[in-house]
Amino acid sequence: MTIAIRPTPELAAAADAQFEGIADPVEQALAVLRWAGETFGAEFAVTSSMADGLLAHLASRVVPGVNVVFLDTGYHFAETIGTRDWITGVLPITLVNVTPPQTVAEQDLSFGPKLYERDPDLCCELRKVKPLAQALAGFVAWGSGIRRDESPTRAGTRLVDWDAKRGMVKINPMAAWTQDVVDAYVAEHQVPVNPLFELGYGSIGCAPCTRPVAPGEDSRAGRWAGRGKTECGLHT
Secondary structure, three states: OOOOOOOOHHHHHHHHHHHHOOOOHHHHHHHHHHHHHHHHHHHEEEEOOOOEOHHHHHHHHHOOOOEEEEEOOOOOOHHHHHHHHHHHHHOOOEEEEEOOOOOHHHHHHHHOOOHHHHOHHHHHHHHHHHHHHHHHOOOOEEEOOOOOOOOHHHOOOOOEEEEOOOOEEEEOOOOOOOHHHHHHHHHHHOOOEOHHHHHOOOOOOOHHHEOOOOOOOOOOOOEOOOOOOOOOOOOO
16 A cells, blocks of 8 residues: 655654544544554554553554554463464454564574573563564554553653654554553453453563562563563663
8 A cells, every 4th residue: 555644753743742632542542543544554553462452452443454463472471372362363453473583492592591581681672672673664653552651661652653763653542541441441342351460460571571560569560570671672
């Protein structure tokens, strides 16, 4: 599909200002996604960690058949892979399953076992950041499910932003959502949710680097616990 509008920082800023004024968070998210689908067509994709099917569900309502990129790192919980298969089976989406160039075993031979313990930034770079960059090379705009309330590092998240690192428009349609909005939408639409949430996980990533959260901790406290690391690099 030929894009009628070239993606630019100015386009992203104008769209962000336009949608920021929509008060209802669900209508806001749908409006952002509808705009992305109409503006970029098949060259728009959303990403999903398969913590739930929320973003995929929202996107599929206004962009049926939307490309959903999943980073199959080789370190996921079995529940996460099961959630991926569940979502793919019940929603009108096109799964783009992305794997790193090296398997876990091949990476162990190159860098030594348990790289995630010795150098988690490098492990994320090899198994997430670079594979995503390669997967998104065929698109001009991408969407994520990050929210402002998830952590201090995400408090300034815009609905529509310019991803300067990748030269793409980045869509964050759920930026303004709270956990209450998430819970209500999931319940109303029976959105598939990763069963690990019932076991106390607040945010779900690779199994070796994720633990349940304690009462009072923010939802991402279980990611790389005990380290200064708070992001894998996909959103920074």
